[in-house]
Amino acid sequence: MRDFALRALDTARSRGANYADVRVLRQQAESVTVRLQNVEGLTYDESMGFGVRVLVDGYWGFASSHRMTMEEADRVAAEAVRIARASATVRGKPADLGPPAAIVDTYTTPVLKDPFAVPLDEKIALLLKTTEAMARTPHIVMAEANIYCQRDEKLFVSTEGSEIQQTLVETGCGIEATAVDEGEVQRRSYPNSVGRHQGTEGWEFVERWDLPGNAARVAEEAAALLRAKPCPSGVTTIILDGSQVALQIHESCGHAIELDRVLGTEAAFAGTSFLTVDKLGGFRYGSPVVNITADATIPGGLGTFGYDDEGIPAHSTPVVREGVFVGYLTSRETAAQLGQTSNGAMRASGWNRIPLIRMTNVSLDPGDRRLEDLIADTDEGIYMETNRSWSIDDRRLNFQFGTEIAREIKKGKLGDLVKNATYTGITPQFWGSCDAVCNRDHWIVWGTPNCGKGQPEQVAHTGHGAAPARFRNVQVGIMR
Amino acid sequence: MLGETELKNLADRTLAMSQADQTEVAIFAPHSALTRFANNYIHQNVEQQDVDIRVRAVLGKKIGVASSNDLSDEGLRSVVERALTLARHQKENPDFRSLPAPKPVRRIDAFVERTARTGPEERAAVVAQICDAASRAGLIAAGAFRTAVAEVAVANSLGIFAYHRDTMTDINTVVMGENGSGHAERVSLDVADIDGEEVAREAVDKALRNVNQTEIPPGEYDVVFQEYAVADILDFFAYLSFGAQAYQEKRSFMAGRIGEQVMGENVTIWDDGLAADTAPNPFDFEGVPRQRVTFIERGIARDVVWDSYTAGKEGRESTGHALPAGNTFGPVPSNMFLATGDATLDEMVASTKRGVWVSRFWYTRPVHPLNVVVTGMTRDGTFLIEDGKITSPIKNLRFTQSYLEAMNRVEAIGKTSMLCQAIAGVSRVPALKVRGWAFTGVSEY
Incomplete structure (x- = not known):
């Protein structure tokens, strides 16, 4: 594999590339999905290929292929150079990568139990037990459970002398109960919605989240929601559970601090960002209790790795300190435009994609409250759990999110169940209204395995450490 | 190749x-x-x-x-x-x-x-x-x-x-x-x-007109939708309502309502992977030939799309809409059509006393799947219509609206159609004018 990658690098250089890197990636994924008592999805996918990224006189080209032959290495490298020369016909400011990076190293995700080594029978049995427990609850028409594991083995080489081998392992799991009755449909998920929760861990991740032990509760909550009162409309206090805070960070902070968006290079698809360069270091993003950090080194986080796909080591970067916006996620090219060096956020979803700036683990630092105390300290409001819908404008300002389940808070106590809960706001005002964050005992690094960006689109895996947090004067209940 | x-x-x-x-x-x-x-x-x-x-x-x-x-x-x-x-x-x-x-x-x-x-x-x-x-x-x-x-x-x-x-x-x-x-x-x-x-002409013209936006308050407005936004509406029906799995599990509004009037009489929606004016696609990922499937005929619910697994449960034939094996989502439409009407965009604007022109949607997500309630933003050219004329650009609006209800309030349909990207293929759609669209928020630009 090394000889193959170096051959592509040599060809790119000899064809005129001033800079080139080659990524060779073998990706394996196993997925088991049970719906009621049928194993409806049992798949193993493997893909291997390589991509050559070149700069010719400051303009980019990229080509990729699944054929792992020396002849194809030459063809693809030459094609990447040809593409770069075509890029140079519609000229802007030539790309500058800043200081060269030459690193030789290896990195492997620490795993206690290889998820691929766990017998399929064990995985299937665990999921069947889970869905059986969910399906016992009246009104449950669908009980679904899944386990997913992925292994990426990748080699990065560059003309600057980097040679980095990484093996990244991810494991995820999730369950979902759907209840139907008299024209109403309600859904409850665990540990997180939109399929599953995931981390850079082994089988220990699935064991820790105990799907069977939560199955009956999840199903009962879905059924109870059928008869719950609708979310009231008005302005009130809300407390979000950790997983919904994670979604809030992802959408209103994580994407907003991607420097490529800020500089306009995602404008046509993903959009831009309200956190323009003039705001760095002085803009009040949130209240003084809001501290946000992008950290690719957190053990087990879904955005954890050794090196990004430009060969830059994983970083921990302050993003918001005591409410003030202080840092972006960057690449070599974008960091250089601010006179900085990259903080290692460039990742590609596969061998056939270029790296883009992607969230690592963008987290709200833990506060000092206990959830019980926070609820007891809230006279009136709504406690919302588990994301159900999410939408935000193309500058990451106006958002509207919904949760699967909610409860009224009255005089410091949790009260009636509430369905179809939604809340809306404008990002800096919303984070400015945050007056309390729960402590490290409640803090979990939630995995988001479905983050879309780029053209052609790439789906990235990101992490978000979060604990429950309280927000004042929030508009809730936006649905006819 | x-x-x-x-x-x-x-x-x-x-x-x-x-x-x-x-x-x-x-x-x-x-x-x-x-x-x-x-x-x-x-x-x-x-x-x-x-x-x-x-x-x-x-x-x-x-x-x-x-x-x-x-x-x-x-x-x-x-x-x-x-x-x-x-x-x-x-x-x-x-x-x-x-x-x-x-x-x-x-x-x-x-x-x-x-x-x-x-x-x-x-x-x-x-x-x-x-x-x-x-x-x-x-x-x-x-x-x-x-x-x-x-x-x-x-x-x-x-x-x-x-x-x-x-x-x-x-x-x-x-x-x-x-x-x-x-x-x-x-x-x-x-x-x-x-x-x-x-x-470039279309995008530049709109960008030049979309400056110094005013703000209108959230509320219900008559809306003229360009084809790009209409394609999004069809996407959500494809994703939430017109597949056999959601139908069988009663997560689709179509469940139990075949033969009933569910949309306005002027609305007809179908899927046809063999039509010349789509991106033709003669068979699905099981090798089954695609059939034309009518979802809504003059507002009446008719059918959904099927693959061999969902069809087998009912003892009927696949319509040729399977996704690749291993998926657990079920069949989806791939070549949707919304029937054209007899109006031009100019006529839709001219017939509007006070309303909104929407060029396209952004970041639309389901809020309540059964009723196809969706929230999202407008983007890249939202304009106020007053007394039959586009009068000024306005700041982008958030909507929270049942697409199903909206399809019962279609006032005019474009006489031409456009091929647009869709959730699993392409859709061919005309422009639409809809009464009483629920805008629920305003952005800062």
Whole structure:
């Protein structure tokens, strides 16, 4: 594999590339999905290929292929150079990568139990037990459970002398109960919605989240929601559970601090960002209790790795300190435009994609409250759990999110169940209204395995450490 | 391009290696390139070639699925073995009947040689037209121009072999000034249909008009939707309502309402993968020929799309809308149509006392799937209509609206239609005018 990658690098250089890197990636994924008592999805996918990224006189080209032959290495490298020369016909400011990076190293995700080594029978049995427990609850028409594991083995080489081998392992799991009755449909998920929760861990991740032990509760909550009162409309206090805070960070902070968006290079698809360069270091993003950090080194986080796909080591970067916006996620090219060096956020979803700036683990630092105390300290409001819908404008300002389940808070106590809960706001005002964050005992690094960006689109895996947090004067209940 | 002979050979070799009771091989071979631009220059420019071989092995009623892009004998043997191993560990699925039996598949020519031959130099020339037009207007352009070839072959041990190749090209741009933006996009099989000057003209014109936006309060407004927004509406029906799995599990509003009036009498929606004015796609990922399926006929619910698994549960035939094996989402429409009406966009505006023009939606997500309640933003050109005229640009609006209810309040339908990208293929849609659309928030720009 090394000889193959170096051959592509040599060809790119000899064809005129001033800079080139080659990524060779073998990706394996196993997925088991049970719906009621049928194993409806049992798949193993493997893909291997390589991509050559070149700069010719400051303009980019990229080509990729699944054929792992020396002849194809030459063809693809030459094609990447040809593409770069075509890029140079519609000229802007030539790309500058800043200081060269030459690193030789290896990195492997620490795993206690290889998820691929766990017998399929064990995985299937665990999921069947889970869905059986969910399906016992009246009104449950669908009980679904899944386990997913992925292994990426990748080699990065560059003309600057980097040679980095990484093996990244991810494991995820999730369950979902759907209840139907008299024209109403309600859904409850665990540990997180939109399929599953995931981390850079082994089988220990699935064991820790105990799907069977939560199955009956999840199903009962879905059924109870059928008869719950609708979310009231008005302005009130809300407390979000950790997983919904994670979604809030992802959408209103994580994407907003991607420097490529800020500089306009995602404008046509993903959009831009309200956190323009003039705001760095002085803009009040949130209240003084809001501290946000992008950290690719957190053990087990879904955005954890050794090196990004430009060969830059994983970083921990302050993003918001005591409410003030202080840092972006960057690449070599974008960091250089601010006179900085990259903080290692460039990742590609596969061998056939270029790296883009992607969230690592963008987290709200833990506060000092206990959830019980926070609820007891809230006279009136709504406690919302588990994301159900999410939408935000193309500058990451106006958002509207919904949760699967909610409860009224009255005089410091949790009260009636509430369905179809939604809340809306404008990002800096919303984070400015945050007056309390729960402590490290409640803090979990939630995995988001479905983050879309780029053209052609790439789906990235990101992490978000979060604990429950309280927000004042929030508009809730936006649905006819 | 591998070609039909090579793909047939690959499929036959793979089938011959399988000891399963039934085996299916689906091969997807894409070759695509995309030139991306922003700030009036090309900043990303990529090309990819791949082959995905997906094997579904059936042992009795146990099914395993594996995929690989290794075309060597060893690679093929490995993917077959992997699928068989998965099947052996499976539990019997009593709802599974059989892989589909062969049926005649129509040959459709959807391959345009000049699209397949388009290189980075030709894409750059079109991008240059857009960037130059934006620059001349004092604006900056961003966007992407893609050209692609795809081959798909499906074979199974019951005798199915189907092969199709097609080309696809699409371009989109957002042109921005200090305070506002405009957008345009085109989709076609034929790269000759992509006119950079024309795309730029639409986006630049809108960007120049979309400055100094005023703000209107949230509320219910009559809305004129350009085709881009209408395609989004159809996407949510495809995703939430018109597939057999959601129908069987009663998560779709269509469940229990076949034959009932569910939309306005002026609304007819169907799927037709064989039509000439779509991106034709004669069979699904099980090799079953696509049938035309009418979802809504003059407002009356008629049917949803089926694959062999969901159809087998009901003792009926697949309509040819299966996704690749291993998915647990169920069948989805791939070539949707909304019937055209008799209005022009000018007439829709002229008939509006006070309303809103929406160019396109952004980040739409379901809030309540059963009722198809969706929230999202407007983007890249939202305008106020007063006394039959577009009077001023307005700040982007958030909506929270049941698409199903809205389709009961369609006041006018465009007389022409546009091919747009869709959730799993393409949709051909006209512009629409809808009464009483619920805007629930306003952005800051």
